[in-house]
Amino acid sequence: MSAANWRNAMNAGAGRAAMLNRGATVALPAPRQLSFQWPRIGARHIAALVFLGAFPWFATPFFTYQIAAQSLALGLIALSLTFLAGYGGMISIAQMTIAGVAGYLMAILGASAVAEISLKWPWWLAVPLALAGSIIAAAFIGWLSVRTEGIYTIMITLAVGVAFYYLCLQNYSVFNGFQGFQQVYAPTLGGVNFREATPFYYLALFWSLAGYFFVKYLLRAPFGIALQGIRDNARRMNALGFNVTAHRIAAYAVAGAIAGVGGVLFTWYNGLVTPGSVGTSWMINILVIAVLGGMRHPIGAFLGAIVFVLLQTFAIDMIDRERFNLVIGVVFLAIVLFSPDGLLGWWAGLKTKLTPRGGMR
Amino acid sequence: MRKRRFVKTLVGAAVVAAFAGLAYAQQGKPVKIGLLATLEGPFAAGGQDGMRGAELAIRERGGVVAGRKIELVKASSDAKPDVAVNATRKLVEQDKVDIMVGPLSGGEGIAVKNYSKTQPGVTFINGGSGAQATTLQDPSPNFFRFNTDGGQWMYGLGKAALDKGYKRVMVIAEDYAFPYSQVQGFMAEYCKLGGKVPLKAWVPLGGKDYSSVIARIPKDVDALLVVLGGADAVNFLNQYEQAGGDKPMIGGSITVSQDVLNYRGKRRDSLVGTLSAGPLADAYDAPEWRKFVADYKKNFPDGYPSPSLFAVVYYTNMKAALDALDAVKGDLSDGHKKYREALSKMTLKLPTGEVKLDQNRQAIGPTFITEVVKDAKGNLFNKVLRRVDNVNQTLGTDPKEFKIGSRDEPNCP
Numbered sequence: 143m144s145a146a147n148w149r150n151a152m153n154a155g156a157g158r159a160a161m162l163n164r165g166a167t168v169a170l171p172a173p174r175q176l177s178f179q180w181p182r183i184g185a186r187h188i189a190a191l192v193f194l195g196a197f198p199w200f201a202t203p204f205f206t207y208q209i210a211a212q213s214l215a216l217g218l219i220a221l222s223l224t225f226l227a228g229y230g231g232m233i234s235i236a237q238m239t240i241a242g243v244a245g246y247l248m249a250i251l252g253a254s255a256v257a258e259i260s261l262k263w264p265w266w267l268a269v270p271l272a273l274a275g276s277i278i279a280a281a282f283i284g285w286l287s288v289r290t291e292g293i294y295t296i297m298i299t300l301a302v303g304v305a306f307y308y309l310c311l312q313n314y315s316v317f318n319g320f321q322g323f324q325q326v327y328a329p330t331l332g333g334v335n336f337r338e339a340t341p342f343y344y345l346a347l348f349w350s351l352a353g354y355f356f357v358k359y360l361l362r363a364p365f366g367i368a369l370q371g372i373r374d375n376a377r378r379m380n381a382l383g384f385n386v387t388a389h390r391i392a393a394y395a396v397a398g399a400i401a402g403v404g405g406v407l408f409t410w411y412n413g414l415v416t417p418g419s420v421g422t423s424w425m426i427n428i429l430v431i432a433v434l435g436g437m438r439h440p441i442g443a444f445l446g447a448i449v450f451v452l453l454q455t456f457a458i459d460m461i462d463r464e465r466f467n468l469v470i471g472v473v474f475l476a477i478v479l480f481s482p483d484g485l486l487g488w489w490a491g492l493k494t495k496l497t498p499r500g501g502m503r
Numbered sequence: 504m505r506k507r508r509f510v511k512t513l514v515g516a517a518v519v520a521a522f523a524g525l526a527y528a529q530q531g532k533p534v535k536i537g538l539l540a541t542l543e544g545p546f547a548a549g550g551q552d553g554m555r556g557a558e559l560a561i562r563e564r565g566g567v568v569a570g571r572k573i574e575l576v577k578a579s580s581d582a583k584p585d586v587a588v589n590a591t592r593k594l595v596e597q598d599k600v601d602i603m604v605g606p607l608s609g610g611e612g613i614a615v616k617n618y619s620k621t622q623p624g625v626t627f628i629n630g631g632s633g634a635q636a637t638t639l640q641d642p643s644p645n646f647f648r649f650n651t652d653g654g655q656w657m658y659g660l661g662k663a664a665l666d667k668g669y670k671r672v673m674v675i676a677e678d679y680a681f682p683y684s685q686v687q688g689f690m691a692e693y694c695k696l697g698g699k700v701p702l703k704a705w706v707p708l709g710g711k712d713y714s715s716v717i718a719r720i721p722k723d724v725d726a727l728l729v730v731l732g733g734a735d736a737v738n739f740l741n742q743y744e745q746a747g748g749d750k751p752m753i754g755g756s757i758t759v760s761q762d763v764l765n766y767r768g769k770r771r772d773s774l775v776g777t778l779s780a781g782p783l784a785d786a787y788d789a790p791e792w793r794k795f796v797a798d799y800k801k802n803f804p805d806g807y808p809s810p811s812l813f814a815v816v817y818y819t820n821m822k823a824a825l826d827a828l829d830a831v832k833g834d835l836s837d838g839h840k841k842y843r844e845a846l847s848k849m850t851l852k853l854p855t856g857e858v859k860l861d862q863n864r865q866a867i868g869p870t871f872i873t874e875v876v877k878d879a880k881g882n883l884f885n886k887v888l889r890r891v892d893n894v895n896q897t898l899g900t901d902p903k904e905f906k907i908g909s910r911d912e913p914n915c916p
Contacts, residue, residue: 208593255641312708320678321610321613324584337621412584414588414617418582454589467543
């Protein structure tokens with residue numbers, strides 16, 4: 143949503159409040175921007191949903207699991223960053239750390255190959271606790287970093303992420319050190335084994351859609367509008383009576399919930415969690431995914447994840463085996479160079495060129 | 504939506520390619536072998552040499568086994584288990600390899616072994632990974648390992664240390680699974696024969712400051728068992744020298760590397776006599792080993808002066824895969840039944856000696872005990888003291904009583 147849009151929304155809200163104060167009895171329609179916009183669902187949305195729903199029926203299990211399900215799980219983690227950075231103006235490198243907190247909690251509270259540490263609690267207990275843990279961790283990181291701006295936010299979240307990495311690497315009593323936890327598997331529910339490609343894909347798809355629509359809803363709710371206001375002019379929002387710090391910490395917590403769900407899915411996808419899963423390379427990969435896709439719309443995170451996973455998987459087939467990282471780097475560079483707003487920006491540019499009245503929605 | 508269509512087209516194209524590949528494998532004769540090593544990350548150099556070793560085994564057969572052409576599909580990881588499983592899954596499910604060789608490091612090996620259980624139609628053979636748990640805990644029926652593990656590499660060193668008169672030894676090792684197994688390989692025999700280990704110091708991986716450890720070295724120990732990576736071992740030597748230390752050293756399998764042998768400090772001469780053990784020894788004098796080294800140099804002029812540990816273990820596992828294929832005349836029918844039987848029962852002849860598999864499909868093989876000596880020019884090198892044959896994974900103890908090495912296991916203060 144553009145700055146002009148949220149300003150309208152704020153004014154509409156303020157106008158309404160003013161009228162209510164005056165005791166006006168006229169029922170005003172809810173401002174358009176503040177309600178979730180169901181009527182916008184068109185043919186292309188239905189086509190996309192049908193495609194996503196039918197995907198496992200025409201794709202191989204490999205594509206269903208390694209490409210699609212992995213993209214969805216990674217996309218969900220990147221979505222939390224898109225939400226924070228694109229709409230809150232806070233670039234947190236530690237989103238993979240938050241996902242990793244959820245993953246480690248799953249391994250410690252649930253079942254894994256490390257029988258001495260894992261508590262083997264059932265999934266319905268372990269998952270909510272893992273998510274609670276990731277929300278608390280995210281709120282803590284938010285609390286540490288909200289008073290900083292720009293590059294300092296990046297630095298402080300990077301520091302927290304690296305600290306967590308070393309904690310996992312060197313603590314043996316809780317995090318099992320260098321080896322981490324193997325055999326952290328998705329549960330079997332009512333005869334459906336969520337370790338298998340198709341059930342896991344649908345699980346990931348369900349939570350990705352939930353995350354996507356949740357973010358879309360939130361961006362038009364008063365909280366999201368205020369957050370975008372804080373992004374654009376924090377001082378002014380403060381003057382208007384908004385608690386900027388609290389809003390930002392709340393945004394971190396919300397992003398933590400999304401990253402936590404993504405983290406649980408990603409841990410189940412891998413079937414393991416090790417210090418490598420929360421190392422700097424993955425922390426930066428999440429940033430790459432979000433930037434690659436574009437931060438102007440929540441779908442960007444998932445597009446970025448698909449491109450990232452496809453490249454990671456197939457770049458090695460395109461070029462000399464020892465040099466395949468070159469392809470990945472060149473593609474990333476090309477996308478960012480030719481479209482500073484990632485794939486979404488490139489798409490929007492293409493659209494405006496093709497249709498004079500078009501634009502990114 | 505054009506972007507969806509783009510993805511769909513891409514997916515469709517890849518699916519078609521996959522099916523085309525499958526049809527080819529069934530009609531034609533080539534046998535597809537997947538090869539996974541670390542071409543990125545901390546073990547990138549080792550992974551590259553591992554690939555050389557595996558390729559050498561294929562070149563020895565001229566790229567053909569039992570009349571079937573060998574088609575090699577390579578993949579890379581960065582020593583992280585999740586990346587290794589993703590790369591393996593691509594080779595198995597997308598490229599449809601018949602046999603999978605890899606991965607390189609310990610955590611990866613355990614993860615790939617767990618994955619192999621979900622793919623009973625493919626035979627997995629280890630690459631270079633040496634974690635004990637891979638085959639000791641919850642082994643997989645279609646995962647085979649023809650290289651010995653980190654514990655086996657040190658077996659025989661305990662006796663050699665006692666022969667030198669080291670009755671009490673302090674352990675200084677990095678704090679993760681591989682050094683645990685190395686220390687266990689040493690102590691299993693050493694403790695049984697009456698040696699004592701009063702103190703073990705576990706240092707963090709990648710730590711550079713050993714002063715607190717050096718301060719704790721007791722006066723009454725005869726030697727130090729140092730299990731650190733080569734460059735870190737040099738760091739330790741420097742700091743120990745500055746602190747005025749004079750105890751002799753016993754090294755782990757990757758400790759007494761060329762880095763250490765090129766050490767120029769005052770303690771250089773005291774390095775003479777340093778014992779260590781491993782699955783290979785550069786200075787081994789058997790003609791098979793000499794020929795292997797010569798072949799390696801001829802095939803890979805850009806390689807190392809002598810094949811590294813990873814080249815040897817990848818060569819070992821790839822050779823096992825091909826020898827067994829030859830034994831069954833390329834017959835992979837009936838879910839690889841005959842092939843796996845051949846793998847389980849074969850005696851693999853290697854430049855370093857003979858290897859057989861135990862009931863968990865883990866190698867029983869030779870270990871070399873080496874000692875640092877000075878040659879005529881004053882250069883230090885590792886001389887082979889002796890070869891210990893048929894070292895098994897439980898290090899000579901009853902499999903029922905055997906526990907995987909950890910900080911506190913084994914223990915004999």
